[in-house]
Amino acid sequence: MDLFVITGITKGLGYSINNILKKENKYTLSISRNIEVSQEYNNRVIECDLSNISQIIDLNRKFSEAITDNITRIVFINNAGAIDPIYKVGEDIDYENIVKHINVNYIAPIIITNEIMKIMNKDCRLEIINITTGAAERPLAKWALYSSSKKATKTYFETIKLEDERINVLNYDPGVMDTSMQGYIRKSNFPLVGKFREYSEEKMLKSPDEVAKDIMKRYIQTL
Numbered sequence: 001m002d003l004f005v006i007t008g009i010t011k012g013l014g015y016s017i018n019n020i021l022k023k024e025n026k027y028t029l030s031i032s033r034n035i036e037v038s039q040e041y042n043n044r045v046i047e048c049d050l051s052n053i054s055q056i057i058d059l060n061r062k063f064s065e066a067i068t069d070n071i072t073r074i075v076f077i078n079n080a081g082a083i084d085p086i087y088k089v090g091e092d093i094d095y096e097n098i099v100k101h102i103n104v105n106y107i108a109p110i111i112i113t114n115e116i117m118k119i120m121n122k123d124c125r126l127e128i129i130n131i132t133t134g135a136a137e138r139p140l141a142k143w144a145l146y147s148s149s150k151k152a153t154k155t156y157f158e159t160i161k162l163e164d165e166r167i168n169v170l171n172y173d174p175g176v177m178d179t180s181m182q183g184y185i186r187k188s189n190f191p192l193v194g195k196f197r198e199y200s201e202e203k204m205l206k207s208p209d210e211v212a213k214d215i216m217k218r219y220i221q222t223l
């Protein structure tokens with residue numbers, strides 16, 4: 001039996017992917033801080049604010065309680081992500097927001113993957129679909145946290161793939177999508193913000209539904 005573990009299903013790309021999984025009757029476990037929304041859509045839900053380190057560490061207990069079935073393949077869709085804070089080095093910034101950012105984009109996927117590996121039996125496979133970004137490869141001024149945390153996560157997954165042959169990793173860059181993350185970017189202050197405003201004005205943003213269909217077609221249906 002396959003299990004789909006997915007983060008960030010309340011809106012944006014994660015919402016669209018999760019909708020398709022639901023329509024296709026896939027067995028899903030979502031990890032979300034918004035338990036009401038998630039319970040409507042998923043077979044199982046773990047409540048966790050991925051920016052909160054104590055809650056991330058507590059996944060240790062919650063994972064073993066949530067997964068009891070005989071799973072032969074796990075697909076982990078690492079989708080939840082944060083772009084804020086966008087700031088210039090040296091600015092007076094609340095350091096807690098830096099820690100929260102790193103927790104969501106980097107620490108949480110590491111610990112979730114570890115928990116998944118702990119419950120996998122020797123014949124179970126793990127497919128990690130990591131939602132990455134062009135900014136991980138092409139840094140943008142004032143996006144240092146986002147570019148570096150997304151790159152770090154990508155490197156982490158590529159490294160653990162070398163450690164266990166049951167792990168396969170697919171990095172997927174969705175391009176520029178019409179989600180609340182883009183809304184936040186357009187309202188921010190950084191040198192290339194005009195370009196992002198233009199993408200929206202010129203209707204160049206991809207819909208998250210279209211991107212989710214592409215992910216399903218390329219990866220999930222062929223896994």
Ligand SMILES: NC(=O)c1ccc[n+]([C@@H]2O[C@H](COP(=O)([O-])OP(=O)(O)OC[C@H]3O[C@@H](n4cnc5c(N)ncnc54)[C@H](OP(=O)(O)O)[C@@H]3O)[C@@H](O)[C@H]2O)c1
Binds near residue numbers: 011014051082104131
């Ligand atoms: N939008 C783009 O143009 C774009 C481009 C390249 C890559 N990406 C990547 O695509 C992925 C999805 O982005 P999106 O545009 O769909 O973003 P989005 O609309 O802002 O949605 C982000 C999702 O992550 C969840 N999330 C954020 N912080 C969380 C936290 N502390 N705890 C639990 N869940 C949290 C949100 O849940 P809540 O409702 O609880 O906040 C939401 O479901 C991200 O990894 C992003 O880096 C996006």
